Amino acid sequence: MFIVSLNYKVPLTEIDRLQAAHVEWLKACYAEGIFVASGPKKPRTGGIIIARGSRDVLDASLAADPFAKAGAAEYDVTEFTARMTATGLDSFREA
Template sequence: MFVVSLNYKVPLTEIDRLQAAHVEWLKACYAEGVFIASGPKKPRTGGIIVAQCSREILDARLAADPFAKAGAADYDVTEFLARMTAAGLDAFKEA
């Protein structure tokens, strides 16, 4: 499993211009079953994505993000093993 931290490199006006395309990209990644959760940071300096897939698939999806294509964000990827989860999230546990 991966936690991806996006950090914006451009003014929020540019992020806002790309936002609709970014949301469509997110929806496609959810439809593929790659993303588990996502949302903006508070304060709005970037976002967080939780993904469950191979690193190769994740890297390909991140490269297709409109923010990445426009050079508007950097991505910090951290892999971890979900050994414990809250009730109802057992499907995300890793051996």
């Protein structure tokens, strides 16, 4: 699994302009089964995405984000093995 930390590189007015396209991109990534959870950081300096699958697929997906295409965000990806999960999240546990 992966934790992706997005950090905005532009003013929030530019982020807001790209937000609708970014949300459509997020929806597509959820539909493809890549993303598990996502949301904005507090304070609003970027966002967090929890993803699963292969790193190559994740990298290609991140490159397609309207924020990435506009140079509006940078992405820090941390891979980890989910050995333990909360009740109800067993399908995310990895060997």
